[in-house]
Amino acid sequence: MNFDFSEDQRRLQEEVRRMLSDYSTSSAVRRVLEGESLYCADTWTQLAGLGALGLALPEAHGGAGMGLLELCLVAEEAGRALAAVPLVSSIYMAAEVIRRAGSEAQQAEWLPRLASGEAIATAMIAAHGQHALVVEPSRIENGRLFATLNAVPDGMAAQLCVVLVDDALVLVGLDGAGVRRTAQASLDPTRPLAQIVCDGATVELLAAHGGQQIAATVTDGAAVLMAFEQVGGAERALYAARDYALERRAFGRVIGSFQAVKHKLADIFASIELARAHAYYGAWALATGADELTRAAAAARVAATAAYTLAAEESLHLHGGIGFTWEMDCHLHLRRARWLGQIIGNEHYWRERLATTLIEKAA
Amino acid sequence: MDFNDTPDEAVFRAQVRDWLETHATRRQRRDEKFGDGLDREAYLAAAKAWQATKAAAGYAAIPWPKEMGGLGGSPAMQVVYAQEEAKFLVPGLIFEVSLGTALPTVAMWGTPEQKARNLAPALKGDHIWCQLFSEPAAGSDLGNVRTRAEKVGDEWVINGQKVWTSGAHNADYGILLARTDWDQPKAKGLTMFILDMKAPGVDVRLIRQATDEPHFNEVFLTDVRIADSARLGPEGQGWKVMLSTLMQERFSLGENFSGDLYDQLVDLAKQAQWGGRPAIEDRCVRAGIADAYIRQFGVDLIVRRGMSAISKGVSPGPEMAAVKLIGARAFQTGGALAVELGGAEGLIAASDLGQQWRMPQMLWISGPGARIAGGTDEIQKNTIAERVLGLPGEIRTDRDVPFRTLEG
Ligand SMILES: Cc1cc2nc3c(=O)[nH]c(=O)nc-3n(C[C@H](O)[C@H](O)[C@H](O)COP(=O)(O)OP(=O)(O)OC[C@H]3O[C@@H](n4cnc5c(N)ncnc54)[C@H](O)[C@@H]3O)c2cc1C
Numbered sequence: 200m201n202f203d204f205s206e207d208q209r210r211l212q213e214e215v216r217r218m219l220s221d222y223s224t225s226s227a228v229r230r231v232l233e234g235e236s237l238y239c240a241d242t243w244t245q246l247a248g249l250g251a252l253g254l255a256l257p258e259a260h261g262g263a264g265m266g267l268l269e270l271c272l273v274a275e276e277a278g279r280a281l282a283a284v285p286l287v288s289s290i291y292m293a294a295e296v297i298r299r300a301g302s303e304a305q306q307a308e309w310l311p312r313l314a315s316g317e318a319i320a321t322a323m324i325a326a327h328g329q330h331a332l333v334v335e336p337s338r339i340e341n342g343r344l345f346a347t348l349n350a351v352p353d354g355m356a357a358q359l360c361v362v363l364v365d366d367a368l369v370l371v372g373l374d375g376a377g378v379r380r381t382a383q384a385s386l387d388p389t390r391p392l393a394q395i396v397c398d399g400a401t402v403e404l405l406a407a408h409g410g411q412q413i414a415a416t417v418t419d420g421a422a423v424l425m426a427f428e429q430v431g432g433a434e435r436a437l438y439a440a441r442d443y444a445l446e447r448r449a450f451g452r453v454i455g456s457f458q459a460v461k462h463k464l465a466d467i468f469a470s471i472e473l474a475r476a477h478a479y480y481g482a483w484a485l486a487t488g489a490d491e492l493t494r495a496a497a498a499a500r501v502a503a504t505a506a507y508t509l510a511a512e513e514s515l516h517l518h519g520g521i522g523f524t525w526e527m528d529c530h531l532h533l534r535r536a537r538w539l540g541q542i543i544g545n546e547h548y549w550r551e552r553l554a555t556t557l558i559e560k561a562a
Numbered sequence: 563m564d565f566n567d568t569p570d571e572a573v574f575r576a577q578v579r580d581w582l583e584t585h586a587t588r589r590q591r592r593d594e595k596f597g598d599g600l601d602r603e604a605y606l607a608a609a610k611a612w613q614a615t616k617a618a619a620g621y622a623a624i625p626w627p628k629e630m631g632g633l634g635g636s637p638a639m640q641v642v643y644a645q646e647e648a649k650f651l652v653p654g655l656i657f658e659v660s661l662g663t664a665l666p667t668v669a670m671w672g673t674p675e676q677k678a679r680n681l682a683p684a685l686k687g688d689h690i691w692c693q694l695f696s697e698p699a700a701g702s703d704l705g706n707v708r709t710r711a712e713k714v715g716d717e718w719v720i721n722g723q724k725v726w727t728s729g730a731h732n733a734d735y736g737i738l739l740a741r742t743d744w745d746q747p748k749a750k751g752l753t754m755f756i757l758d759m760k761a762p763g764v765d766v767r768l769i770r771q772a773t774d775e776p777h778f779n780e781v782f783l784t785d786v787r788i789a790d791s792a793r794l795g796p797e798g799q800g801w802k803v804m805l806s807t808l809m810q811e812r813f814s815l816g817e818n819f820s821g822d823l824y825d826q827l828v829d830l831a832k833q834a835q836w837g838g839r840p841a842i843e844d845r846c847v848r849a850g851i852a853d854a855y856i857r858q859f860g861v862d863l864i865v866r867r868g869m870s871a872i873s874k875g876v877s878p879g880p881e882m883a884a885v886k887l888i889g890a891r892a893f894q895t896g897g898a899l900a901v902e903l904g905g906a907e908g909l910i911a912a913s914d915l916g917q918q919w920r921m922p923q924m925l926w927i928s929g930p931g932a933r934i935a936g937g938t939d940e941i942q943k944n945t946i947a948e949r950v951l952g953l954p955g956e957i958r959t960d961r962d963v964p965f966r967t968l969e970g
Contacts (some may be wrong), residue, residue, distance in 0.1 A: 442950070476866075
């Protein structure tokens with residue numbers, strides 16, 4: 200048993216962290232927040248330059264051939280830096296589906312471009328229950344896709360979308376005929392959403408069968424990776440509140456000396472420790488393809504969603520009035536925590552998924 | 563990162579398993595417990611015998627060096643052993659304080675003579691130890707200890723009262739925190755001693771615990787004589803010695819809070835009927851089981867992170883306070899959910915309702931104790947806030963003045 204990342208992995212994490220603190224600054228993130236761009240192109244290019252986007256992709260297809268453990272650490276740093284980049288859509292989801300389901304040719308066509316950041320893909324592979332307001336099921340007729348996809352992450356920035364239709368996985372070019380897309384205002388504008396309407400769009404088949412299974416595995420993987428983002432974000436929010444509590448004075452002392460404030464921060468810390476422990480377990484299960492993946496991913500997701508939500512809400516609260524302004528980054532965490540906690544199914548969905556695996560395991 | 567056994571650990575696991583098969587009985591049902599039907603004397607004798615068997619094989623203190631009676635193993639091996647032992651019917655809890663906190667303190671601070679005399683018999687289970695820190699006026703505020711130790715020749719004469727002393731009624735020895743200098747501020751005038759619990763003037767009285775079990779005690783100390791050679795650590799350094807004991811407690815905490823309550827909840831929820839349907843089909847129940855797993859298995863995982871840190875030579879620090887905070891909550895809320903599952907019948911005690919309800923009911927009623935013992939929730943949070951997050955300490959008007967002036 201060695202329940203920690205290696206020295207090399209930590210060095211990579213350090214490097215990514217340094218780069219992100221230079222590039223994914225508050226003002227860079229805020230350009231996306233204000234709708235000036237669809238994502239932080241600089242940050243994206245730098246991530247690609249460090250090889251971070253292709254860490255888990257095969258060397259033969261432009262990746263580093265390392266594995267998902269390294270990607271987990273990138274995710275943690277992306278969360279900490281509030282990075283406004285299409286990691287969830289293009290890397291955790293679409294690239295993973297193509298890697299697992301695509302033919303050699305399909306992988307050769309897309310993975311190098313996704314790894315270099317030159318192309319962006321997204322994915323709509325949610326299992327039943329994760330989209331609550333979707334109107335109609337997607338269908339394929341004579342190789343053409345008819346679908347109305349809502350809340351597609353990075354749907355405007357992407358050139359390609361992976362779609363799950365019944366048990367099949369298909370690729371749709373988003374710039375082609377028969378595809379109409381419209382931006383949908385996102386509660387976290389730094390992680391934009393779009394509606395994609397496919398009205399007879401041509402599709403390329405990734406997998407005719409077994410799509411549900413692959414989609415479920417990729418979604419479990421995304422849950423783990425996002426748990427790392429959530430842990431990174433939660434830690435940033437916690438330490439922002441801690442720093443403020445050491446500086447802000449009231450009643451003749453710093454507010455960080457009031458026990459109600461100290462205990463709130465300690466509660467956030469404990470909640471992050473719990474989330475981190477489950478996230479590590481998830482990382483191990485993901486990287487090794489262990490049978491425990493679904494259980495580990497679901498627990499990591501529920502714990503990390505709870506931790507980031509608590510950290511974001513209470514960090515804002517501890518800043519008082521100033522925390523409630525647009526200028527402070529507190530609301531960025533609040534928005535990001537909500538977005539990450541809900542884009543692949545909310546915590547209730549995942550808690551139920553966890554319960555199901557626990558009951559099956561006990562049987 | 564590897565959650566599985568290394569090849570060495572796998573070999574060790576197989577070895578442990580073989581050994582357990584030979585020396586203990588495999589548990590058949592989850593709710594089976596060692597020693598059903600044994601009275602206190604018989605249970606104690608069985609527990610001591612088991613401890614001796616373990617010690618002979620080196621399993622009594624796996625991470626300890628061989629010359630101290632251990633196996634010189636890694637913390638991970640300790641985890642492996644605990645995982646395997648949990649599948650067998652063996653006595654529990656008697657040696658928790660001895661091996662978890664008291665002996666490690668002796669190992670850290672003891673003179674060569676003290677170690678030679680005390681470690682081996684404790685590992686073998688011949689001696690049981692307890693920890694005499696808390697007093698009526700010194701719990702969270704342990705610096706307020708008033709038990710008096712006065713030097714007379716090369717002996718110390720002890721007078722005072724300890725309370726909440728777990729297992730004192732079974733103990734042969736204890737580590738005792740007492741005040742030796744009343745002119746120093748609170749934490750500075752303390753000294754640690756090794757107390758022979760059978761010495762004249764030691765009066766142990768059981769306190770009936772809220773769970774209705776005999777567990778902790780009041781210990782009255784009247785003119786008890788302790789040789790200076792039984793002083794543990796330097797005079798006036800008792801606070802430092804005590805802190806290292808509490809540090810040890812952090813390492814042993816994980817084992818106390820691990821378990822499989824979530825699996826038991828699944829079993830119980832399958833049996834229970836809610837509104838004519840198995841409770842296991844109820845969304846709230848399922849959510850409760852999931853949360854129980856997150857807390858309880860999460861504690862295991864946090865501890866394993868700590869273990870990995872130890873094997874890299876980093877000692878897990880105050881952040882381990884989170885373990886107790888989360889683990890005790892897991893007991894209290896998980897136990898309550900189990901009791902709830904039974905509806906009105908859930909209120910019938912396990913003795914009348916069935917063995918499978920015993921553990922959950924026990925967790926429910928003992929959860930509050932877990933949130934107090936070894937530092938309350940609030941004290942754990944102060945530790946995290948101050949020692950991990952770097953926030954200011956509590957305002958203490960009594961910290962720097964001679965203890966004598968605080969009396970009254
Ligand atoms: C089951 C059990 C076993 C035990 N075993 C042992 C043992 O073997 N040896 C031993 O020495 N002791 C033992 N104890 C004692 C235990 O360490 C103390 O009970 C504990 O430290 C609390 O002290 P207290 O009981 O005096 O409560 P108090 O310190 O009086 O606390 C009362 C309440 O006030 C709160 N409080 C106190 N200070 C603060 C603060 N600064 N900020 C916020 N809130 C505060 C506490 O959190 C608590 O809720 C045991 C206790 C239990 C329940």
